[in-house]
Amino acid sequence: MRDTDASWRTRAIGLLDADANRSADTHLHAFPLPAEWGIDLYLKDESVHPTGSLKHRLARSLILYGLVGGMIDADTTLVEASSGSTAVSEAYFARMLGLRFITVVPRSTSREKLDLIEFHGGVCHFVDEPLQVYAEAERIAAESRGHYLDQFGYAERATDWRGNNNIAESIFRQLALERHPIPTWIVVGAGTGGTSATIGRYVRYQCHETQVAVVDPEGSAFYPSWHSGDASHVTGASSRIEGIGRPRVEASFLPQVIDEMIAVPDAASLAAMHLLHERTLHLAGGSTGTNLWGAFELISRMRAAGQAGSVVTLICDSGTRYMRTYYDDDWIRENGLDLAPHRARMVRFLDGGTWE
Template sequence: MTPHPRSREWELNAIRVLEADANRSADTHLHVFPLPAEWGIDLYLKDESVHPTGSLKHRLARSLILYGLVNGRIHEGTTLIEASSGSTAVSEAYFAEMIGLDFVTVVPRSTSAEKIRFIEFYGGRCHYVDDPTEIYAEAERLSSECGGYYLDQFTLAERATDWRGNNNIAESVFAQLVLERYPIPSWIVVGAGTGGTSATFGRYVRYRRHPTQVAVVDPENSAYYEGWRTGDASHTTGIPSRIEGIGRPRIEPSFIGDVVDEVLPIADAASLAAIRVLQERTRYWAGGSTGTNLVGAFQLIARMLASGERGSVVTLICDGGARYSATHYNDEWIAEQGLDLAPERARIESFLASGEWN
């Protein structure tokens, strides 16, 4: 069915508006994490927290909406639907408001008031379900009922981003490394929520014929490590991750395990200890998923040191710490979770002094 000419004009303008945002904000900073000079290894942090909506999901949200537009699924007046209570919904609400569309996200009733405020700040609306596992089906039902478009991050993330380039996160990282002493990193370390970021990096390094390996770090209660290790794509845990933004109770369709070289399980206490070390050593205030990334990077660097290898490692600052002041940076919340950060913090400090991961 051919859209009305006025609708086509609206769609072209919407694409222009989203691309203009990318032109303003896509190339985020690449920071250096301080390591002993004698190690001969450089650790870089791609700071995705500086996006207008404050997280890595800014890229994903833009890509998902562009994907719907260029496929002729989003028109003037279309209501956008998602299943997300986190950063993806915040970013999607931002872009929906930018192009004048209504946005509704399906969220568990237990979602924190802080997250709801972020989504509503950009004009998004939340539709609540009692059972978190129902968010997918309920989003599909709402989309069908209102004639809207289901953005479906957990299915479409791996295909909505052009892995060959077009200023995606992988292309940006390699462009920023070109003048560094090790411009082709040995490892790229990322978490997996939808799996879209690991798919983009994994495909890009193969397409560009780089020897770079891609590691996914996986928090407690997530299905990705065990599913990848055993090859069982149906593996589930039924338990949500405490490290928001990464980890899933099921293996999502967008996770492409064949382009991942290693999956590392990371203890939640280690992730939360790492963000405190990061803040003290660099002044960067980040969320728990950044800590998961760091712990994985530290383990791989220790492995490189043990084998006498020099080179570079890249990971991400996924979002800022302000969103987690009541959880990941709250000692009472830590205690309620039954976590003890002290041993993991000591392990990290020992590694940064000795280069050994015990």
Template sequence: MVNTRAWRAEAIRRIEADYTRSADTHLVRVDLPRAPGITLYLKDESSHPTGSLKHRLARSLFLHALCNAWIGPQTCVIEASSGSTAVSEAYFARMLGLRFIAVVPASTAAPKLDAIRFHGGEIHAVDDPRAVYAQAQRLAAETGGHYLDQFTYAERATDWRGNNNIAESIFAQMAAEEHPIPEWVVCGAGTGGTSATIGRFIAYRRHATRLCVADPEHSVFHRHYADRAISQLPPGPAPCIEGIGRPRVEPSFLPTVIDRMIAVDDAASIGAMRALSERLGRRVGGSTGTNLIACAALIEEMRAAGRQGSIVTLLCDGGERYGCTYYDDAWLAARGLAWHDAARRIGDLLGS
């Protein structure tokens, strides 16, 4: 018979050992020749072992569940995800020898599904993205498993005061720059966990930095930020940018720690993504483009006001998973996504 306490201690040791073997992610400096005195930095989360920002979240969710004794040696682990979180969670589940099932929208990019399977995960696709929550809960009940529920636990699973969270890492890496305390940090919101961590850390360390969240137009978060009475969208168009934007306000989304939200058109996100990929010489994902559009608006405001300083945003994942979608011109044309103007505008800002 398995000693559950000993198994849990070994599981935590494995996750911590994996973290110790990993280097921190890079902070990439992007000088802006058309905005002298303003520098853009990209926190490159694509260099995690599973290729995205969600690697941090998956590690935290597993440790949170293990320390709460919600996961044992025979537990089937379930998650509702648009792809990247599930890729990372499959990685940790395989590390611990656990079965993992990802409940994903049927529209999820095929390379993400392949990555989940590569790490030993199973796919349960649903046609309606709004149904992922109920399906995940049902599978957890049927298997006697545990639903990790990133949308509820993201903001509390991460230690926002430190412990090498993404905010602490950003400010440590900025320490020797000309403007070490950023004017703005810009991120997106899928669960809301990253914005909650960054916003709380800024307040805790008493920084003057402000937090801006970039949100797809067809998402409820920016609407809820403007009017707390709005908590859910009626059926309609869904954002095409995977990983950010939701039809309902998730429990982990904390509008009170955010200073500003900017709604971003999908086509503009694609254009910015393409322009940045050209500037860096490698592909980035769509949510990075969303962040960059918000950065461009803030840079223009700073320039008009004669302000200098730094802006930090997240390079959330690489573009390899989107070759059949965001980097396929025919796919974009079929969806009426006119991205070229935004690509030219952002390319001009980046000097590419």
């Protein structure tokens, strides 16, 4: 490698490290539950990253992986297949390093996310069918002599699951002074599968008794695959809950390191998202609602077993990205979603009732 290439790479890694030093640790909020339950629910707020989502961590890891692996240099075009948030974060880092960035996205991606990708200097390339994103990203990378970041293939290996200030290490550090510092459950969604793989391996490496649950929305391949044991399961459908759920089982999803999966109806995800805002004023996206619904189900099991402890889940991104969709009553109605029964179920539960 030329000295100029090595110098550029050193500067690039320094810029990424400086960004992480400013922003890697995010807030851990307590969700109000009845005190007599003896159960604490926490939400790790990944929406406060500079690019507004959990995917900020992943994008940094993927680009570092490409840098140290010799796949990215000063002239490389970065290419991704994304439902939006990962591409927002990758565009941010690409501009930081002076690199061109192109992302392949489904045409259904929210306008707010597309605007953010373009704000950070990224170029959006659209496809009509969700399964087209992979081949199209590979084609563009090959034709541009670029590097396909491939979040779905590399997420679980690009992130250091042993620590290095990953999200799991951060959660346990922030819980250290709480009354239940080792959570009974950590609840996450599966988009790439990288977050559940990182957390699942970390808790085993640290010999914690924490269990990891993955929540999955309608139309996603992960839950039916986990339930049947068929890793080749394909739905071909696009999830309405952006950021989680996939039409096929991704390579970074490691079912052997998780303990439970919960299927969540889309209307329940959105009802939980709205309830979170009502009860805490946190404005979050649909995947956060999916997480919260799963957390409530697991808390109900703990209550039924007379078990005290803590549960942790994530605020994945800000609800400002979904004002024209998930927070728009007309959009909800046009998509045939009735949130009322799911909201009523959560309210009864939080008021001291059972999880029906």
